[in-house]
Amino acid sequence: MLTPFGRQQLFDLGVSLRIKYGFLLENFTESNSLPVFRTESQDRMLHSALNFAVGFFGLPVEGKYLQEVTIESQGFNNTL
Numbered sequence: 817m818l819t820p821f822g823r824q825q826l827f828d829l830g831v832s833l834r835i836k837y838g839f840l841l842e843n844f845t846e847s848n849s850l851p852v853f854r855t856e857s858q859d860r861m862l863h864s865a866l867n868f869a870v871g872f873f874g875l876p877v878e879g880k881y882l883q884e885v886t887i888e889s890q891g892f893n894n895t896l
Contacts, residue, residue: 818863826864830871852882857889 844851855865865883873880886892 818860818867822864823867826867827871830868830873832871834872850880850882852884854884854886857885857887 841851853865853869855861862885866877869877869881869883
C-alpha cells in the first residue's frame with residue numbers, strides 16, 4: 817500500500833524532474849509522440865507511477881504520456 821508520505825515523495829520527484837529535464841519533452845512534441853512510463857502491475861506501483869506523472873505533467877495527465885504495465889505473475893515475461 818502506498819502511504820501518504822510515499823505519494824508526496826513521488827509527486828515531488830515528478831515536479832523536480834520536470835524542472836530539471838522538462839525541456840526534453842520538446843522532442844516528443846515535435847515528433848508528435850508521447851513519452852512512455854513503465855511500471856509493474858502491483859496496485860502500489862501503479863499508484864506510484866500515477867503520482868509521479870501528476871507531479872511531472874500536472875493535472876489532467878490524460879493524453880500526456882503512455883503507461884506500460886508489466887504483469888508480475890508466473891508465466892509472464894517481466895522485461896523490467
